[in-house]
Amino acid sequence: MATLIDMKEIGKPHENLYEYFNNYLAKQLIHLNYLPVNVSKSSFLVLTCSLSLFIYFGAILKEFWLLFSDPSDDPIFYKLGAPTVSLGFIFHREISLILLLWLSGTLYCALFIKYTQYSKKHQSWIQSFVYLSPKASVSSLDKLIRKSFLLQTRIVLVFSVAGIALFQMITLSRCPTSLIAYCLFNYILNIFNAFLTAVYLGSTGCMFTFHCMMLGVTFNRLAKRVDKMINYLAINKQTAKHINVYLHRVTKELRHLNGSKVFWEHLNSTIFLSTYLAQSVLLYLLFFVSVPFLMKCSFFLMAIVNFLGGQSIHFIAGHIAKVQIEKCLFQLNRLMFRRIPGPSKIKIIQVLEHTRGGKFNTIFSAVEYSLASLIMVTSENAVLFMLLIVNYSRRSFNVTQLVEEIG
Known part of the structure; x- marks a missing residue:
């Protein structure tokens, strides 16, 4: 039966299982020094990641400044790559706010992943990703x-880059000839930033989904073996030995869950906050604003990535993992009432007491990933969406009334 590999058990045979995960991260410009990597590749990744963080910091300062200004045809806005410069002031602040939220969330996630290289308690999350290797x-x-995870990652990356590429193409097409070099540079730079945003806000969400699904599979297998033990095996010395073996495996998986929870809670809280605030504004711009067709397609792609990356798959995968963990614990509870040796009963009681009322995957140390939480978040998004509609409708009505009075 396959179970997750303990960090202490990682040796040369298991290093090969992490090679595929290494390559996966390298393609997304992520470097972890607690994974075995090639030295030359490691140096390149460290340099690239440092440069990316510097570029991202500059992009955040730019968006923060643009948020409180109204772009016009001034050349400075083309040189800065203001996304709405070709549209004037129309919904400029809303779009700048969305980009600022994404950029800030991305920078935090990148710095936190960098921080995990110096904190051992944040490193146990990688154990789930031995299953990315075809050998595992x-x-x-x-x-x-595994195939679903890789497909989901490709969708997030491609849709993100395509969305920003379409969005910036409007500015590029309307850019004055004298400033075309600046616009081309910003076009490439913004696509690169879109890729990094997709990696840290979208792709990491896909990794969390994979982590939860593999936890669910592992605990489901453990539950089936315990159920088989209850229904078909007589309680004897040999059975007691099997009970202790599976109790050890369940305990090890729960330790892995608690260790990885420290990492994922920090990351997921940031991802959720960045995508939650952007979702309603994106939906409003998509359905209730008259914009060029390319920009409409861009909003559509970005809304899909935003929803997949932080507002849906986390809750579904977290719910699946929770159900399978509770199923395994239920089987242990059944086993406890059978005629088994006293020491085994004590171990089962300790496991059940430790997990009773616990939340396995959470954000902000309070909200657990589950279907109930998904319904709650979707409802809150709908309410916020309606408030935005009312607010913008009232603002449009006031502007129209003012124009009529002036006329």
């Missing part, structure tokens, strides 16, 4: 989860 994906379900 032993069952058809493992392979399906």
Whole structure:
């Protein structure tokens, strides 16, 4: 039976299982010094990541300044790559706010992942990703989860880059000839920033989904073995030995869950906050604002990525993992009432007491990833969406009334 690998058990045979995860991160310009990597590749990634953070810091300062200004045809706005310069002041602050939220969330996630290289308690999350290696994906379900994860990552990355590329193409097409060099530079730079945003806000969400799904698979297998033990095996010395073996495996998986929770809670809280505040504004711009067709397509792609990256898959995957963990604990509870040795009963009681009423995957140390939380968040998004509609409708009405009075 496959279970997650303990950090202490990682040796040369297991290093090969992390090679695929190394390559996956390298393609997304992420470097972790607690994974085995090639020295030359490591140096390149460190330099690239440092440069990316510097560029991102500059992009945040730019968007913060643009948020409180009204772009016009002044050349400075073309040189800065203001996204709405070709549209004047129309919904400039809303779009700048969305970009600022994404950029800030991305910078925090990048710095936090960098911080994990110096904090051992934040490093156990990588254990789930041995299953990214084809050598570790032993069952058809493992392979399906792996393929779904890779497909989901590609969708997030492609949609993000395509969305920003379409968005910036409008500015590029309307840019004065004398400033075309600045516009081309900003076009490439913004696409690069879109890629990094997709990596740290979208792709990391896909990784959390993979982590939860593999936890669910592992605990489901443990639950089935315990159920089989209850229903088909007589309680004897040999069975007591099996009970202790599976109790050890359940305990190890719970330790891994608690260790990885420290990492994912920090990351997911930032991802959720950045995408939650942007979702309603994106939906309003998509459905209730008259903009060029390319910009409409851009909003559509960005809304999909925003929803997938932080507002949906986390809750669904977290719910699946929670159900399977509770299923395994339920089987242990059944086993406790059978005629088993006293020491085994004490171990089961300790496990159940430790997990009773616990929240397995949370954000802000309070909200647990579950279907109930997904419904609550969707409802709150809908309410915020309606408030935006009312607010902008009232503002449009006041502007129209003012124009009529002036006329």
